[in-house]
Amino acid sequence: MSHKVLRAKQTKKLIGRTIFYMFIVFIIMVILLPIYFLLSISFMSDQEAYDWPIPLGLSFQGEFKIEPVLGTSEYLVSVYSRSQEAYMSLIQGSKIDQMSEFLRNKTNCNVSEEKLNEAIAEVNALYETNSNRINTLTEEISNLEKKILSLNQNIIKAKRNLSIVEGRESMEAVEEKLRADLKQYEAEKEIITVEIEEKKAELTPLNSTHFKVFKNLFANYVTFFKVTRDSIPALMRSIQVALLTVFIALTIGGMSGYAFARYVFKGKNILKLSTLFVRMFPGIAIAMPMVIILAEMGFYDKPIGLSLVYSVGQIALTIWITASIFMGIPVELEEAAQVFGRTRVGAFIHITLPLALPGLAASAMYAFIGSWAETAQAIVLTQFNPTFPVVVYQTMVGAKGMVNLIAAGGVTMALPAVLFTILIRKYILQMWGGVKV
Amino acid sequence: MATLKLKNLSKRYGKTVWGAKDINLEVNDKEFIVLLGPSGCGKTTTMRMIAGLEEVTQGIIYIDEKDVTFLPPRKRDISMVFQSYAVWPHLTVSDNIAFPLRLKNLKSAEIEKRVKEVSSLTKIEEYLERFPRQLSGGQRQRVALARALVVQPKVFLMDEPLSNLDAKLRVKMRTEMKAIHKKTQATTVFVTHDQAEAMSMADRIVIMKDGSIVQEGSTDDVYFDCEDMFVAGFIGTPPTNFLSMELGEKNGKLLLVNSAFSFEPIGENYEILKNYSGKQVIMGVRPESMQVFKEKKPESVFSREVLVTEPQGSHQIVAIELDDQIVKIVAPPFPKVNPGEIVHIGFEHDRIMFFNPETEKRIRKA
Structure with a gap:
């Protein structure tokens, strides 16, 4: 009896654990897969990005095949597609420089003219030696x-006839004959197809040559910065905007957070709640009137203007985070510092501030990320000096379908935020990692 | 070391709430004074005003005859031990202790010397390099104490420093703190709501109620010579028994009459009560100033059935019921008294205190 209960318990536990791990895996997939997808696409060449299904693993080199086109002086270059498991034709032509450039753009592999010439020479030599057999x-x-062509015609004819005859009485004999014919045609076709495959297999090494070239992994990133209009200044402007926003949000929000935490005054809760209302308005709605206000102030199309607008929303969040942090730091610590020789401000700077650093770092991170990646308001509020997200957005709209380029832009956009977070990770971990103040 | 003087010190919150009202107090050099009272009586407010952490509404604070009422805390030459210790968590123990010294721009050798001195006094030498979160409550308490001692202030303030410790440690720290005070001879103001703490440590106890001082004096003063019913009821466990009596006259003699018994006030008590003939008084008698006899004796005033007894080892507490009121008596451990037994009860007449039932003030000899 007890044994049975025990086993039931174990089974229950096992099921519970399985569901738990499935859940974990699901969450990991939901979070990590899109990121991995973006990252791997950003390293893919144009040709790879349009293969379907997209290979999950990164490739580091391209495999090319070159063969002469019979009866012309042109050559056909193909590249191996890992998703199709076959060579895909890329370009046919006779001008080496054009081919080299095309291949470079399409596959991100630096296929130099020398390499192509070398391969062509090899192919030609092969052709010389095997010309009889090739012919x-x-x-x-x-x-x-040609045979297959005629067989195909026969098959189509037989099928058409069969559809007419089918189901009619007194035509059974005809129907049967047609069916037999069809079967025979198809069998023949199969045999011939196999034969063609064999011949082709024999032909391929005789009249084509392969070569491998390493892929330039960061080609997309280079191209992105080359193609997009002033993307590096835009990146700088974005960093400037984000840091300015962090600064404004932390000083104003932090100070109000401190006030909310330490002082008792009338309407405190309503005031604190009302700061959240600001965040309820869509940013784009605020941006419209802001254009006029910022233009009046002379801040339109300038990083400071943008960061002012972003600060409005970020301050509210900063107030909430810092207020709760300051509330967690006992007033006595400050009072003790005052008793033992600090001024009020000194006590705040030397005692409260170091203790509040984790919370401040967390809200700094929020402010940074929130203002760094913002696009909609930036589109409205900038004209000749766009921020980086705007540039990425423009690439997306302008370079129709250059998915790999957009991915490269996206990853570039994520990098500073990731870097910033890594820089302040110690404090963020302190805040949420359970290290007690 | 120095003296501390409070003159009409008051603190008002909002428009009508008085945190402290007209506090007048003089603390002598080297004195250990305890502010004692129930929570909300204004003792902490008073201390915070002395420290400069609370704005003064009215009145003046003198430290060493110098008016410090409007000086910031750091300029008052005081130090303080907080209830929550307020040891800075991001500094090591030695940094915590050295913090006030560094701000005085002392030489590092001097700082080191004084930190060492004070840490050996408070027995925390082993923990100097640790962070407060690695210490127990008692150890943090010692760090707070060390930090307060190291500055050698004029006045030493302690705001319920022992209330966060467990009972056993509290008693131990009490003795240690008293020993430290003896060594350092610092003028100390100590706030507590624990009367045992107050009585065992204080040179002088100041009892506060509703923001005002009710009585000040030595432990014996506040225990045996209470100024009013509040003090008598607040100090002592179990508290003073209050019995409502009427003063009658019989055969030209005064007689204290109760529904249960009557007796004649003798000696001092006669002098005190002779003008109160025919009036109501409240008789306050401490549990240990009552005697329990198994047999009727000439000293016994009345007899009663025992309700319950609480043996305490060193003594036993006998409870009887009198006029719907429980009266507790502290009796010697032997002979044992059992519930249901009839006992005979007498008073130590010179220990009885009489109070005016309207003003609740003590009735003294005219």
């Missing part, structure tokens, strides 16, 4: 292909 093989293949 016979190509002839045979073209004959076989």
Whole structure:
């Protein structure tokens, strides 16, 4: 009896644990997969990005095949597609410099003209030595292909006839014959197809050569900065805006947070709540009238103007975070500092501020991320000096379908925020990592 | 070391609430004074005003005859031990202790010497390099004490420093703090709501109620010579028994009459009560100033059935019921008294205190 109960308990536990881990894995997938997807696309070449299904692993080199196009002086270059598991034709032509540039843009592999010339020479040499066999093989293949063509016509004819005859009485004999024919045609076709495959397989090493070239992983990033209009100044402006916002939000928000935490006054709760109302208005709605106000102030199209607008929302959040942090720091610590020789301000700077650092770092992070990645208001509030998110957005709209470029822009946009977070991670971990103040 | 003088010190919150009202107090050099009272009586407010952490509404504070009423805390030459210790968590113990010295721009050798001195006095030498979160409550308490001692202030303020410790540690720290005071001879103001603490440590106890001083004096003064019913009821466990009596006259002699018993006031008590004939008085008698006899004796005044007894080891507490009121008597441990037993009860007449039932003030000899 007890044994049974025990086993039931164990099973229950096992099921519970399984569900728990499934949940964890699900969450990890939900969070990590999109990030990984973005990251891997940002390293992919144009050609790879449009393969479907997109290979999950990163590739570090491209495999190319080059072959002469018979009867012309042109060459056909193909690249190996890992999702199709076959070579895909990329370009056919005779001008080496054009081909080299095209391949570079398409595959992110630095296929130099020398490399192409080398490969062409190799192919030509191959062709010289095997020309007889190649000719016979190509002839045979073209004959076989003609046969398939006629077989296909027969198959279509038989199918059409069959659809007419089918189901009619007194036509059974005809129907049966047609079916037999169809079967025979298809069998023949199969045989010939296999034959063609074999011939092609024999032909390929005879008239084509392969070469591998390492991929330039950061080609997209380089291209992004080359293609987009003043993206580096935009990046600088964005950092400037974000840091300014952090500064404004922390000074004003931190001070009000301190006031909310330490002082008792009438309407404190309502006032504190009302700071949140600001955040309830959509940013874009605030941005419209802000254009006029900022223009009046002479801040339109300047980082300081943008950061002022962002601060409005960030201050509210900072007030809430810092107020709760300051509330957690006993007043006695400050009072003790005053008794033992500090001024009121000195006590705040030397005692409260170091203790509040984790909370301040956390709200700094929020303010940074919130203002760094903001796009909608930035589009409205800038004209000739856009911020980086605006530039990425413009790339998305302008470079139609350059998914890998946009991904590169997106990753670039994420980097400073990630860097900033890593820099202040110690304090953030202190705030949420359970290290007690 | 120095003297501290409070003159008409008052604190008003809002328009009508008085945190402290007309506090007049003089603390002598080297004196250990305890502000004692129930919570909300204004003792902490008074202390915070002395420290400069609370604005003064009215009155003047003198430290060493110097008016410090409007000086910021750091300029008052005081130090303080807080109830929550207020040891800075981001500094090590030695940094905590050295903090006030560093701000005085002392030489580092001097600082080190004084930190060492004070940490050996408070027995925390081993913990100097630790952070407060690595210490127990008692150890943090010692750090706070060390930090307060190291500055060698004129006045030493302690705001319920022992109330966050467990009972056993509290008693131990009490003795230690008294020993430290003996060594340092610092003028000290100590705030507490624990009367045992107050009585065992104080040179002088100041009892406060509703923002005013009710009585000040030595432990014996506030215990045996209470100024009013509040003090008598507040000090002592179990508290003073209050019995409502009427003064009658019989055969030309005064007689204290109660629904249960009557007796004749003798000696001092006669002198005190002789003008109160025919009036109501409240008789306050401490539990240990009553005697319990198993047999009727000439000293016994009345007899009663025992309601419950509480053996305490060193003594026993006998409870009887008198006029719907529980009267507690502290009796010697032997002979044992049992519930239900009839006992005979007498008074130590020179220990009885009489109070005016309207003003609740003590009735003294005219």
